[in-house]
Amino acid sequence: MSDISHHLNFGSMTPVIYFLMELDKLKNVQRQTQVSISKRRENSAEHSWHFAMAALSLAPYASQDVDIQRVVKMALLHDIVEIDAGDVLVYDLAARDAIHEVELAAAKRLFGMLPQPQSDDFMAYWLEYDAGESADARFAGMLDRLLPLLSSLYNNGESWMANGIYLEQVLQRNSIIGQENPELWQHLRQHLDNAKEKGWLK
Amino acid sequence: MSDISHHLNFGSMTPVIYFLMELDKLKNVQRQTQVSISKRRENSAEHSWHFAMAALSLAPYASQDVDIQRVVKMALLHDIVEIDAGDVLVYDLAARDAIHEVELAAAKRLFGMLPQPQSDDFMAYWLEYDAGESADARFAGMLDRLLPLLSSLYNNGESWMANGIYLEQVLQRNSIIGQENPELWQHLRQHLDNAKEKGWLK
Numbered sequence: 001m002s003d004i005s006h007h008l009n010f011g012s013m014t015p016v017i018y019f020l021m022e023l024d025k026l027k028n029v030q031r032q033t034q035v036s037i038s039k040r041r042e043n044s045a046e047h048s049w050h051f052a053m054a055a056l057s058l059a060p061y062a063s064q065d066v067d068i069q070r071v072v073k074m075a076l077l078h079d080i081v082e083i084d085a086g087d088v089l090v091y092d093l094a095a096r097d098a099i100h101e102v103e104l105a106a107a108k109r110l111f112g113m114l115p116q117p118q119s120d121d122f123m124a125y126w127l128e129y130d131a132g133e134s135a136d137a138r139f140a141g142m143l144d145r146l147l148p149l150l151s152s153l154y155n156n157g158e159s160w161m162a163n164g165i166y167l168e169q170v171l172q173r174n175s176i177i178g179q180e181n182p183e184l185w186q187h188l189r190q191h192l193d194n195a196k197e198k199g200w201l202k
Numbered sequence: 203m204s205d206i207s208h209h210l211n212f213g214s215m216t217p218v219i220y221f222l223m224e225l226d227k228l229k230n231v232q233r234q235t236q237v238s239i240s241k242r243r244e245n246s247a248e249h250s251w252h253f254a255m256a257a258l259s260l261a262p263y264a265s266q267d268v269d270i271q272r273v274v275k276m277a278l279l280h281d282i283v284e285i286d287a288g289d290v291l292v293y294d295l296a297a298r299d300a301i302h303e304v305e306l307a308a309a310k311r312l313f314g315m316l317p318q319p320q321s322d323d324f325m326a327y328w329l330e331y332d333a334g335e336s337a338d339a340r341f342a343g344m345l346d347r348l349l350p351l352l353s354s355l356y357n358n359g360e361s362w363m364a365n366g367i368y369l370e371q372v373l374q375r376n377s378i379i380g381q382e383n384p385e386l387w388q389h390l391r392q393h394l395d396n397a398k399e400k401g402w403l404k
Binding site: 008009010011012013016017019020021023024025026027028035036037038042043045046048049050052053054056057058059060061069072073076077114115117118122147150151153154183184187188190191 | 210211212213214215218219221222223225226227228229230237238239240244245247248250251252254255256258259260261262263271274275278279316317319320324349352353355356385386389390392393
């Protein structure tokens with residue numbers, strides 16, 4: 001950080017500018033998913049972009065009660081808490097339970113950097129996504145699960161093998177895809193069965 | 203790429219899934235901007251997320267004729283052409299002129315992977331952003347210019363020094379910020395003058 005970074009003045013916009021610079025840290029949070037070709041691990045900022053693009057691109061396959069603009073906003077906001085809380089593997093259920101209070105505190109600190117109405121608005125979106133109950137949150141949750149599965153299929157199952165994942169875990173933890181889009185799930189299941197045959201999944 | 207990647211079947215969703223996997227490549231396109239702390243160069247996917255977050259966060263400072271949802275969509279789509287065309291330094295005017303036809307061809311190829319209406323819709327957003335004339339495109343353009351300036355100020359001017367950039371170039375190429383938000387520009391100018399005094403800019 002620069003020696004002037006702590007006293008850069010932007011008048012009334014100062015808190016928002018500080019929030020935007022704080023967001024830079026999400027680019028340093030690593031996930032288990034591999035980026036194709038380069039084979040480095042994906043970070044949560046570029047994942048959030050990919051997730052938002054999935055929402056825009058798969059909009060025609062959402063049910064009519066889904067508002068894609070709201071799903072895009074959830075995608076952009078959903079991982080910001082990882083700046084403080086880090087990324088936890090979707091298959092590590094104990095760690096995911098333990099992290100919840102840490103994520104809530106992170107949401108309060110980070111969204112709390114913003115003035116109103118942004119602060120409460122961003123918090124409300126994050127809580128809605130986290131609860132996973134509304135039509136928008138469910139469609140968003142489906143996309144968030146779908147992308148790592150596609151990446152693993154396209155990258156010879158490397159992140160599955162690195163973490164010793166079982167086919168049964170994948171089917172259980174991603175069942176929301178089947179609830180949201182049975183046709184997509186049917187195709188995925190076939191590819192996942194093939195992945196087990198190839199030894200990518202146990 | 204996996205040996206099965208070229209024949210993964212997702213029924214009617216297959217073209218969209220292929221498009222989403224193609225988007226992974228934007229995570230490998232490097233920009234001149236530095237990511238803070240890690241000091242690696244930023245890629246265009248994580249930049250696109252940051253840009254979309256800037257749109258959501260700075261929405262209260264947009265004029266009333268700006269539709270933030272459309273700005274967010276432009277932010278998400280604006281750099282996808284770089285999958286084929288690569289990133290060109292904002293201060294390299296000759297290269298930026300030369301790249302335009304390449305970017306247009308890239309937009310046609312990449313957005314052309316999608317079925318309608320997505321294909322034409324994404325192309326229209328990209329063209330609108332590229333033309334930079336509508337209120338939404340101008341607010342988006344302002345944000346796209348703002349973020350690298352903030353990063354350079356927060357990272358001791360490293361990308362400016364690496365590319366031998368002059369203060370006068372920064373003021374000329376980023377004048378859209380002053381047109382869109384005079385108060386923000388006034389603060390930025392002060393920080394840019396300080397940057398020159400420190401030797402970060404020539």
